[in-house]
Amino acid sequence: MKKILLLGDIHANYPALRAIEKYIKPDRFDHIINTGDFTVYSTFPNETIQWFRERKKTISILGNTDRRVLRILKGKKLKKPRKEEKRAMYFWTSENLLSKNSAYLKSLPKQADFTVGKIRIGLFHGTLDDPDEELFPSAPASRFQQLAKCSSYQVQIMGHSHVPYYKVADGVHFINPGSAGRMFDGDPRASFAILKISSGKIGVEHFRIPYPVKEVVKSLKKNRLPDIYTKMFQIGKKLN
């Protein structure tokens, strides 16, 4: 049996990542997947990226927040987001990111794939069509069927919507592990999933575990970042 740890949308929330690490001991997994958005909204982008850099069995892709941070570092204009408090988080991240960690981000693709036994697995931040598409479990069945049709992946792992789910459409397994570090559903606990593949059979389990939100709050305040994010992490809801 192969065991695959599914992480995504960590958003620089290293205290959440560390809580997951303690809970499941990642070294026992055959692969550790990250669907992107390593950075922005919490204050630990370096610790988060380093955690992945130090591990050999990881497969990671970029998310939209990571791509924006890289744009700033390239000296390009940041058109979106427009809200000042959001922009502050992007600029804070780009100013505080160590060069070895930004180099690691630059090396990552927008999407990836790998094979377990005979099963082909695609990894996307949004969807295989669009890295910025937010695919919610409530999307019409026809959308999942379209995505199932236009590739040979039997498993599609996605992030971006921050909603944990597992759906099967036309024989294709769609999995979103939810956000490890920035939940939107009013439950601030960290979300992740475990994918198990045994003799071609696929099993998925989602988890929600508590982490020390206080550490994130303390660091946001210490760095004088907008109060709205303190509340966001405390209540587990998107506030802007």
Ligand SMILES: [Fe+2]
């Ligand atoms: Fe995200």
